[in-house]
Amino acid sequence: FMIALVTGGFFKISVLLYAAVIGTANLFKIKSSSRLSYPIGLMILFMSMTISSNFQEHLHEGLGIEMFVLYIPLSAIIPPLLLLVAFLKNRKDHKQ
Structure with missing residues (x-):
């Protein structure tokens, strides 16, 4: 049970970190998202403590x-x- 719990937690944190890195790279238009892995990981570590x-x-x-x-x-x-x-924008686009 504990091995499954730790493994599941690891994968959950990994997926969330990956999503944060990819999302931040897209938001700031950074081509190499791997450059953000360590800074975001350190920010998460600091915030969690x-x-x-x-x-x-x-x-x-x-x-x-x-x-x-x-x-x-x-x-x-x-x-x-x-x-x-979204409804208002879609309605406006359909009228034009």
């Missing part, structure tokens, strides 16, 4: 604060707004 120093603080941040700051806006507010913008 500064956000919570122990497990209790990690649970408080993740279940209490982060739920209202990240999950609700990113899952309930922003997607309907983007859908509305």
Whole structure:
């Protein structure tokens, strides 16, 4: 069980780091995205150590604060707004 848990966590972090590197490279129009691997990896390492120093603080941040700051806006507010913008833009393009 622990081997599967650690392996799954490793692959999850690897995929998220890869997505962050590719997304940042596309955002800033950098041709070689591999140049961003170490800086973004170091930023993630630094942020993970500064956000919570122990497990209790990690649970408080993740279940209490982060739920209202990240999950609700990113899952309930922003997607309907983007859908509305897409409908309005698509409607405008079809009229022309």
